[in-house]
Amino acid sequence: MSGPLSDIRVIETGTLLAGPFCGQLLGDHGAEIIKLEDPGRGDPMRQWGRERPYGKSLWWPVVARNKMSVTCNLRTERGQELVRELVAQADVLVENFRPGTLERWGLGFEELAAVNPRLVMVRVTGYGQSGPYAPRAGFGSIGEAMGGIRHITGEPDRPPSRAGISLGDALAGTMAAYGAVMALHARERTGAGQVVDSALYEAVLAYMESLLPEWEIGGYQRERTGPVLPNVAPSNVYPTADGAAVLIAANQDTVFRRLTEVMDRPDLAEDPKYATHGARGAHQSELDDIVTTWTAGHEAQALLAALHRAGVPAGKTFTASDMLTDPHFAAREAIVRLPHPDFGEIPMQNVVPKLSATPGGVRWAGPELGAHNDEVYGGLLGLGAEQLEKLTADGVI
CATH class of the missing domain: 3.30.1540.10 (formyl-coa transferase, domain 3)
Known part of the structure; x- marks a missing residue:
């Protein structure tokens, strides 16, 4: 383990993208990420992606890189007990369930802070932990719409467009990781953990430049302008002649x-x-x-x-093909290649930003479901073979 966060242990209970992207960023810089997945099917990201050679997602190896996969049924009392045992030895817990879900399972911040007062709980949701919209289901696309980026993206004569990536999820995950590091820094002074509340729409809103005062003070509403930056030319x-x-x-x-x-x-x-x-x-x-x-x-x-x-x-304007053959990408090691059991080798973006003294790194691609059960439950929690067999038979892991 290397990197500035190599002394930090993170329990990741989130699924899909926003919470897991937070875990990816923390893991990129050395944190030990123990990802808890449903024993039946795991994180849905295992099935997502446009191309699926061998029935395998090409997205999963990226978003789950550097993570240890452990199965745990959070809906069972024993599964909830396992979470508390893991939290007792962790620094951060990342979750992106709808507000109130962990509380119903007895895994709210107050309960977990009683187990580990130094715990930093990172909560990623569509609308945040408070306010009238908090109970609503929220996906990244909805956060992009509410945060303002969708209205100004695309051609002016067409409906709002998306950016081509899951931008809202990525921004919320980035802000969540940023908040986690700040909370860990504050813990060095106070000795106590806290909650990091990252809302999808607020993460998008944070990037909206002067959109709000432009409207309220200047009476100007930003609109879609395609590739043009209004009033800035050329x-x-x-x-070009060759179609680029x-x-x-x-x-x-x-x-x-x-x-x-x-x-x-x-x-x-x-x-x-x-x-x-x-x-x-x-x-x-x-x-x-x-x-x-x-x-x-x-x-x-x-x-x-x-x-x-x-x-x-x-x-x-680069495509993936351009990136994989460009000399600057190669010189900067912007792309890393990792061994993979199904694909032989898989390329993916490297860690950013680059730190001169304590650089992060990509140590392995997203693992198979439950690949680290024995290492975590047996090694970290000290459970024996019979206990693990019973947990498996009971559908807990």
Whole structure:
């Protein structure tokens, strides 16, 4: 075990994505993650994903990496007892059940804090632990809609779109991990744990920049603008002769001047319609047409090489194939490859951020269901073979 959190033990009881993503982040930086799964089918993420070679999810190895899989039926009294025994030796418990669920099982914060006063309980839900909406079921997509990101994502003449990933879940999981680390730091001063309450819609709201004062004070409501950054030009995705899409961000005065030199159109930088940031914003569509005509006459590789030499921020819109063959990704070790029993080897994104003295790492891909039962129940809790056999026969594990 290595990483800044290598002295931290986490019990993860969440399923699907938001809670487990929090566990993934903590595990990436060295925390020991003991993931409790239903003995019958495990986390539904084991079945999710677009492609499933051998009937196996390609998502599960990523979100469950670095985790120990232990089966535990939380709906049984003995399963609840096992949770308390594990919590007694843990630092963090992560859960993303609907509010009140753990309390019905006798596993609320007060009960668990009585077992371990230093416990940090991380609770990830759609709407938080309080307020009139707290009892509602909440998924990431609903949090994205309520938090504001859906309304401003997509083309202006079409209904709101999604970002292409489970953004709300990821943001809530990130905020949950951030909260867990803060609570652990506070525990060093106070000696006591606390509850980290991460709501999906609030995690999204936190990223909404100046959306609220723009409306209340300025009377401006942000709307969908597609790839365009309103009143900031040129900053858009432009076509190339070989069918690629290149993003160019040359809206700053000095950068725009460098772009016009690459385009062999220095006159644009002197034209009153484009000479200043405000003027370019006012003539955004017209300027985008000029840049589009220019980029469409060049192949992407040569175009980007010229822009980079001139110091103009630009880049191809990467696909997975691009990432797996790009020299910068390789030099930075942004992608790691792990052995896998079914796939032979599986690539996935590496740990971020990079720490110079105590770096995290990906130690193994998501494990099989119950792969660490003996290690955790036998090794950590000291249960014997007969006890484990009975727990299995009773459907507890």
